[in-house]
Amino acid sequence: MHKVAAELTSLLGSEQVLWEPEHLATYGFDGTPVLYSEAGCVVLPKTTAEVVQVVRYAAQNKVPVVARGSGTGLSGGSVPVEGCIVLCLAQMDRVLELDLKNLTIHVESGVITQKIAELADEAGLLYPPDPGSMKISTIGGNVAENSGGLRGLKYGVTRNYVMGLEVVLANGEIAFFGNKCVKDVAGYSMKDVFIGSEGTLGIITQVLLRLVPKPQTKKTLLATFSQMDAAAETVSAIIAAKIIPCTLEFLDRITVKCVEEYAHLGLPLNAEAILLMETDGHPSVVDAEAAQMAEIARTHGAMAVQLAGSAEEATQLATARRAAFSALARVSPTTILEDATVPRSELANMIRFIQQTAARYELTVGTFGHFGDGNLHPTFLTNEKNTDEMGRVEKAMTEIFDQAVKLGGTITGEHGVGLAKKSFLPKAIGDSSLQLMRQLKRSWDPDNVLNPHKIFD
Numbered sequence: 001m002h003k004v005a006a007e008l009t010s011l012l013g014s015e016q017v018l019w020e021p022e023h024l025a026t027y028g029f030d031g032t033p034v035l036y037s038e039a040g041c042v043v044l045p046k047t048t049a050e051v052v053q054v055v056r057y058a059a060q061n062k063v064p065v066v067a068r069g070s071g072t073g074l075s076g077g078s079v080p081v082e083g084c085i086v087l088c089l090a091q092m093d094r095v096l097e098l099d100l101k102n103l104t105i106h107v108e109s110g111v112i113t114q115k116i117a118e119l120a121d122e123a124g125l126l127y128p129p130d131p132g133s134m135k136i137s138t139i140g141g142n143v144a145e146n147s148g149g150l151r152g153l154k155y156g157v158t159r160n161y162v163m164g165l166e167v168v169l170a171n172g173e174i175a176f177f178g179n180k181c182v183k184d185v186a187g188y189s190m191k192d193v194f195i196g197s198e199g200t201l202g203i204i205t206q207v208l209l210r211l212v213p214k215p216q217t218k219k220t221l222l223a224t225f226s227q228m229d230a231a232a233e234t235v236s237a238i239i240a241a242k243i244i245p246c247t248l249e250f251l252d253r254i255t256v257k258c259v260e261e262y263a264h265l266g267l268p269l270n271a272e273a274i275l276l277m278e279t280d281g282h283p284s285v286v287d288a289e290a291a292q293m294a295e296i297a298r299t300h301g302a303m304a305v306q307l308a309g310s311a312e313e314a315t316q317l318a319t320a321r322r323a324a325f326s327a328l329a330r331v332s333p334t335t336i337l338e339d340a341t342v343p344r345s346e347l348a349n350m351i352r353f354i355q356q357t358a359a360r361y362e363l364t365v366g367t368f369g370h371f372g373d374g375n376l377h378p379t380f381l382t383n384e385k386n387t388d389e390m391g392r393v394e395k396a397m398t399e400i401f402d403q404a405v406k407l408g409g410t411i412t413g414e415h416g417v418g419l420a421k422k423s424f425l426p427k428a429i430g431d432s433s434l435q436l437m438r439q440l441k442r443s444w445d446p447d448n449v450l451n452p453h454k455i456f457d
């Protein structure tokens with residue numbers, strides 16, 4: 001047994017420390033293709049006190065600690081640094097309080113996001129952030145990545161719902177940042193520094209979240225277009241009409257074809273773009289907005305607009321978007337789901353650029369994503385064993401991220417930087433931001449113990 005594993009076993013007991021090769025192999029990767037590395041051991045704490053023990057041990061012995069939730073990350077954030085301790089929070093999964101007076105829920109960081117959504121729903125409330133992985137990802141991982149989902153346009157992302165965080169700092173101290181107050185401007189907003197910090201500044205052990213009243217009703221529409229620009233202009237016109245849909249999602253031609261072959265929904269294969277649109281709220285407002293969105297789509301040249309007449313039909317229409325990733329993933333051995341964001345006004349330009357770049361490098365790329373908030377997922381259908389093709393994927397990706405930044409956008413709207421996007425970060429945020437981030441990391445984690453070499457070196 002590895003020395004670190006042996007010492008942690010004597011601290012925590014053998015059930016909570018894994019070191020056998022088959023376990024280390026399982027924890028060697030996350031949802032990001034190609035990246036793999038082996039930890040020295042994996043620790044499964046059940047309490048904050050145990051997290052403190054592990055972090056103190058790591059600090060004293062200068063052993064890197066990589067926090068992990070469910071390992072669904074798409075930028076390599078929880079991929080081990082060689083020989084590190086993987087600190088997997090999945091067993092810290094207690095719901096501590098559902099407060100119906102303050103509309104908050106307080107949970108441990110290993111709680112699965114879907115469980116929070118279900119508990120809120122049972123209480124007539126809504127926890128809006130809905131990452132595609134919510135059935136398996138943890139809330140700690142969502143906070144560490146500031147994850148978003150289909151409802152981001154209207155309701156915002158994880159950050160907009162975090163009211164408080166319990167964090168174990170690099171020196172093993174426990175801190176709680178935030179409270180249940182709607183207003184609090186006492187000092188810096190420390191919790192916000194930890195949101196999106198990808199495990200590099202502290203280990204999140206508890207999360208206090210804001211819930212909102214559940215909308216009374218929802219309407220779902222699907223519009224198909226023979227031209228990308230018509231779909232993009234429809235989106236601009238909907239927003240200009242002062243409608244903020246709760247969902248405004250997009251699929252390109254390649255994605256439509258893959259979804260149709262996979263789910264047989266009757267989608268038109270000659271469509272250049274499909275928009276899934278949803279509006280929620282008071283029934284009279286929802287009816288009016290749905291009718292208005294259908295009209296806007298038609299006047300902008302939609303080939304067809306389907307309005308769901310029942311909950312079953314709505315689910316059927318939404319399947320086109322929900323199935324996009326699975327449908328693309330079955331086409332080739334390696335699926336690289338990328339994440340680039342541009343201002344809404346540049347969406348058509350960006351999609352055209354992705355398609356032209358894919359053609360130039362002879363690659364298959366299906367693009368889908370959140371049209372309402374400019375967040376696109378160009379998805380490379382490739383084979384990691386084909387080194388020539390992987391070289392072309394790398395070049396195409398670099399050009400796509402460069403173009404996103406040129407258009408006033410960013411290299412990631414959801415998946416974070418981790419290992420996968422580290423090299424693109426300086427161009428995206430500039431020297432001053434990078435310097436400040438480095439200074440913060442150095443002062444809070446001087447020995448570089450927490451998730452070293454992630455986000456930046």
Ligand SMILES: Cc1cc2nc3c(=O)[nH]c(=O)nc-3n(C[C@H](O)[C@H](O)[C@H](O)COP(=O)(O)OP(=O)(O)OC[C@H]3O[C@@H](n4cnc5c(N)ncnc54)[C@H](O)[C@@H]3O)c2cc1C
Nearest residue numbers: 069070071072073077132133138140141144147148199204
């Ligand atoms: C099919 C699929 C669909 C997805 N859809 C979306 C989507 O719609 N939107 C989106 O934003 N993302 C999406 N993702 C990406 C991913 O699910 C999210 O980033 C998610 O928040 C990761 O949660 P996790 O528990 O799996 O965290 P992990 O993957 O285990 O960790 C992610 C990062 O957070 C850190 N971390 C984890 N837990 C803690 C903690 N308690 N304290 C400190 N740091 C911690 C890790 O070190 C790592 O850097 C998707 C992934 C897949 C596979």
